[in-house]
Amino acid sequence: MHNQTLTITDNRTEKSYSLPIQDGTIRAMDLRQIKENADDFGLMTYDPAFMNTASCRSGITYIDGDKGILRYRGYPIEELAEKCTFLEVAYLILNGELPTAAQLKDWIQLVTYHTMIHETTKHFLEGFRYNAHPMGMLVSTVAALSTVYPEATNVLDPENRKLQIVRLIAKMPTIAAYTYRHSLGFPYIYPDNELGYTANFMNMLWKMAEPKYAANPVLARALDILFILHADHEQNCSTNAMRAVGSSQADPYLSTAAAAAALSGPLHGGANEQVLRMLDQIGSKDRIPEYIEHVKAGKVKLMGFGHRVYKNYDPRARIIKWTAEQVFQVTGRNPRLDMALELEKIALEDEYFVKRKLYPNVDFYSGIIYQAMGFDPKMFTVLFAIPRTVGWLSQWDELMRDAEQKIARPRQIFTGPAERHLPAGKTLGVAAVA
Numbered sequence: 001m002h003n004q005t006l007t008i009t010d011n012r013t014e015k016s017y018s019l020p021i022q023d024g025t026i027r028a029m030d031l032r033q034i035k036e037n038a039d040d041f042g043l044m045t046y047d048p049a050f051m052n053t054a055s056c057r058s059g060i061t062y063i064d065g066d067k068g069i070l071r072y073r074g075y076p077i078e079e080l081a082e083k084c085t086f087l088e089v090a091y092l093i094l095n096g097e098l099p100t101a102a103q104l105k106d107w108i109q110l111v112t113y114h115t116m117i118h119e120t121t122k123h124f125l126e127g128f129r130y131n132a133h134p135m136g137m138l139v140s141t142v143a144a145l146s147t148v149y150p151e152a153t154n155v156l157d158p159e160n161r162k163l164q165i166v167r168l169i170a171k172m173p174t175i176a177a178y179t180y181r182h183s184l185g186f187p188y189i190y191p192d193n194e195l196g197y198t199a200n201f202m203n204m205l206w207k208m209a210e211p212k213y214a215a216n217p218v219l220a221r222a223l224d225i226l227f228i229l230h231a232d233h234e235q236n237c238s239t240n241a242m243r244a245v246g247s248s249q250a251d252p253y254l255s256t257a258a259a260a261a262a263l264s265g266p267l268h269g270g271a272n273e274q275v276l277r278m279l280d281q282i283g284s285k286d287r288i289p290e291y292i293e294h295v296k297a298g299k300v301k302l303m304g305f306g307h308r309v310y311k312n313y314d315p316r317a318r319i320i321k322w323t324a325e326q327v328f329q330v331t332g333r334n335p336r337l338d339m340a341l342e343l344e345k346i347a348l349e350d351e352y353f354v355k356r357k358l359y360p361n362v363d364f365y366s367g368i369i370y371q372a373m374g375f376d377p378k379m380f381t382v383l384f385a386i387p388r389t390v391g392w393l394s395q396w397d398e399l400m401r402d403a404e405q406k407i408a409r410p411r412q413i414f415t416g417p418a419e420r421h422l423p424a425g426k427t428l429g430v431a432a433v434a
């Protein structure tokens with residue numbers, strides 16, 4: 001093996017330093033010994049938006065962005081999407097291994113047992129304005145769960161963490177469904193414990209006066225696959241928020257609310273809603289070239305395209321395209337799919353996108369499926385948040401078990417004024433500047 005060190009020469013002092021390289025990284029703290037003089041703070045790295053900084057060690061999700069590879073705990077996403085249920089994958093992500101038959105039975109039972117939310121939480125939801133955005137309701141309600149489970153603050157106790165993790169995974173669909181019913185003015189539907197995770201979610205969304213809701217199995221499976229695809233994606237913006245807030249030892253409900261808030265932005269999970277709005281704005285296939293010109297002129301973004309890590313086709317987008325075909329056999333084809341396909345075709349041949357390696361991401365096609373299933377675009381990001389809760393919580397649990405982690409607290413390069421003083425005559429309540 002080659003010498004796994006990096007030699008740095010500081011031309012200010014002509015001193016040389018040898019830094020160990022481990023796993024393709026150097027430790028930023030090793031740079032602090034590089035000083036111009038004894039009083040110097042030492043060298044730091046400057047990395048806005050974490051373009052080239054690993055913030056943790058993680059054994060959960062592997063992405064090779066150049067090759068378009070995504071694996072949870074070593075298993076390719078394609079195999080998991082084809083052969084596993086969402087709850088099996090959730091177990092895998094959380095525990096590192098797929099469950100045995102007995103473990104799966106217990107796990108399903110455990111999650112099912114915790115699907116109900118406290119009546120006061122239901123009343124809390126009732127207080128939102130009739131047209132409140134479901135993501136705002138979801139974020140606030142998840143944060144409010146912190147008041148229902150005060151023992152959740154005991155984040156250093158692994159057993160306690162396990163209980164809160166199960167609660168959150170179980171209650172997320174219930175809260176999500178309630179935000180949906182609330183926006184329609186429909187009564188909330190209690191969970192039906194005879195149904196599976198996604199079928200029960202559909203029951204809470206769409207049950208009306210019928211005594212028992214029967215989810216269409218093709219649609220329930222499609223939603224299950226979509227949940228698998230969204231379950232984790234290593235250190236994305238919302239997971240980073242989860243870890244940053246969790247590092248202060250805030251309770252998991254508050255940390256998850258912070259993560260969900262980060263997800264809501266249009267550059268992250270909010271993109272799926274924006275894709276639909278963009279397709280509606282374009283309106284018809286013949287207007288696509290004009291829209292592409294606007295994108296290239298920097299006036300708008302092509303929503304659902306581009307990714308910080310993938311510089312190849314997002315493997316999730318490929319599976320979603322396949323799933324869309326299954327869904328459309330039940331719901332009828334969403335005409336927006338043809339527009340999306342055309343947009344993709346034109347974009348993938350255009351030099352602007354080719355040069356920048358911009359490919360469709362997970363959000364490009366998911367909204368088209370959700371809409372065909374009957375969801376309002378406002379619900380799309382909520383649908384992303386439900387499965388991603390599994391990823392957030394596994395990453396949080398990993399953080400809590402990592403002895404190397406501390407409160408997340410970056411440094412800055414100060415660009416403000418040097419020390420200065422108020423005018424001598426400055427008095428309380430009178431402006432300093434005339």
Ligand code: CMC
Binds near residue numbers: 271
């Ligand atoms: N449309 C047009 N140009 C784009 C796009 C896009 N969607 N994405 C990136 N670019 C351009 C960007 O303008 C830049 O060009 P230039 O080099 O000339 O300045 C170049 O490509 C590199 O982009 P970047 O902004 O430096 O890339 P980033 O890694 O900082 O941003 C991103 C990644 C996902 C925020 C961005 O691609 C984007 O805004 N995409 C649209 C929103 C979206 O679909 N988000 C969902 C992401 S995937 C799932 C998720 O996280 O929820």
